[in-house]
Amino acid sequence: MKTILVILLIAVVISATVWIGTKFFGLTKDEDKDGIPDSVEDAAKEVKRRARRVKEEVVDVVDAAKDVVDQAGDVADAIKGKPRKGRKPAANRKPAAKKTTRKTSTKK
Numbered sequence: 001m002k003t004i005l006v007i008l009l010i011a012v013v014i015s016a017t018v019w020i021g022t023k024f025f026g027l028t029k030d031e032d033k034d035g036i037p038d039s040v041e042d043a044a045k046e047v048k049r050r051a052r053r054v055k056e057e058v059v060d061v062v063d064a065a066k067d068v069v070d071q072a073g074d075v076a077d078a079i080k081g082k083p084r085k086g087r088k089p090a091a092n093r094k095p096a097a098k099k100t101t102r103k104t105s106t107k108k
């Protein structure tokens with residue numbers, strides 16, 4: 001219990017030192033004058049951005065895993081000798097938006 005209090009006290013002292021140094025003495029760059037160094041704010045933004053990207057990728061992996069499970073059933077059917085059904089339509093998937101620019105041709 002005492003150890004936790006000591007660790008907490010050290011953390012509070014470090015935070016207070018950084019805040020006071022930033023707020024009143026300009027030791028680190030702080031353009032919005034909120035006492036939080038810009039480097040800390042930038043790091044927090046980057047962590048949030050990366051967490052959002054990881055979440056997007058995990059959603060993609062889960063979608064792909066669902067497709068694998070669907071297709072695995074077809075393998076079992078093939079082993080049993082059933083005819084090929086073809087690709088199952090994806091349930092809740094929008095078609096990927098293509099970012100190609102259409103060129104207008106003047107040739108005929």
Ligand SMILES: [Ca+2]
Binds near residue numbers: 030031038041
């Ligand atoms: Ca700031």
